[in-house]
Amino acid sequence: MTDKIFRKIEEELARLHMKERGVEDLKVEEDVFDKPTLEALYRLANKGLITAMDGAISTGKEANVFYALGENDRKVAIKIYRITTSNFKAMSDYLLGDPRFQNIRHTKKSIVFEWTKKEFKNLMRAYEVGVRVPEPIVAERNILIMEFIGEDEVSAPRLKDVGEYLEDPGSFFEIVVEYTSKLYQKASLVHADLSEFNILVEGGVEENARPVFIDIGQGVTLDHVNAEEFLRRDIQNICRYFKKIGVECDEEDILRRVRGE
Template sequence: MKKILDTKVKRLDTAVDKLRIKRKDSNTLKVTENVFDDATLKSLYTLSNKGIVEALGGSISTGKEANVFLGEGEEHDIAIKIYRISSSTFRSMEDYILGDPRFTNIRHNKRDIIFAWTKKEFRNLIRANEAGIRVPVPIITERNILIMEFMGKNEKPFPALKDIKLELEDGQLIFETIIDDMHKLYTKANLVHGDLSEYNILIDTNDLTPIMIDMGQSVTLEHPRADIFLKRDIENILRYFKRFKIDETPESVYKRIKNTGNEN
């Protein structure tokens, strides 16, 4: 029998119950049950007791491996990213974990891979933030849960690049910022994003600043496939920005990103 630790835990339980009541279709209910297993609830209790999570809000996004929820922190709204242990396709994670020198002692089982992946995203976000790239600032991890800065306003997340309409000039400026961020990520953070596209770049609607998200798969330059991932990121970005009349080739962008002489 679960023991109620304090009032904040009750609020977490109530929030989970409301999520289940609001969306009664079988697919959403199945996903919700896969997210909030007993182990994950215990981790949320731990974060609640530390004063990190005051309350759990509605869903922000649902991905192949994780769900992101709006949360109430001690002073600000937070994003609560929960990697699903029961239904994640963790085999695809191994390509990014194996070969990363930071995770040489990880056992090849599902739970350990997911816990390592959560820590990996936390560390990658720290590196990117320190390199001067706009990313959600990470706060803490607990097993399969990552707590980070909420990127949005008035409890609504900023839109993904794919969902926002831009004028030609704005699109060109955003492209230049993204390439500069990829350069900083490579030369200052020693990282390649590994899955960069219009789906995991948010746009701050206040000033049209791009925000990189979903950095769990980002690898260090020592990773044997780092260069392959970088070239794929470049191709994805150029494919999207063709509509803004960008006069660049994959080769020219590749040189710009790797050119250490461009650092400030």
């Protein structure tokens, strides 16, 4: 399968090299595989970080996520941000004010590259303090490789799709609050887009179901000017959803717990 992915990438590179200047803007497979992205994938494959790559497991306005195999046939997810169609204004709002990204250039390419790096760093911070997130592996340009969450090449479902079937939604909710607290108190991060759309349900809907926080690229450090506003919004989102499936939730109480007050 390694040879197959090399051949596919090399064929695309060879074809694109024949085009005129401006090839970076060529749209290939839903704006994802432009020439520089293919070259970056080739480098990652050459290092052994990608040994096989399959079709998209999720698609969005800003990025596609692909199922792949990495070193030692480890199942991984490859998230590729689109440079031509991403929401740069929204990305800039979360990057500005983050001391880790003070000197970025305000070009589409630079913002997407920094956003990819930011998601990698946020995942690493969360992973290191015990929050269940996809383990980050590498970030290069607009490509993020991380642990695949799911079974048999099928991604774990989002909370929005299976939450009503959870056998113990109360316990699941408590873990969500615990993870939010760890992000805040130990990783000095706020997810900033936490909702039923950005939580996966791992292990089925039985009593051992566990949340996995995803799409954490917009997460901000506590010294970000809007950190507290984003935290309140996260808590409002999760309380709103869990109330719908029968879990009692007091927003102010959760806020105090998350802050450790």
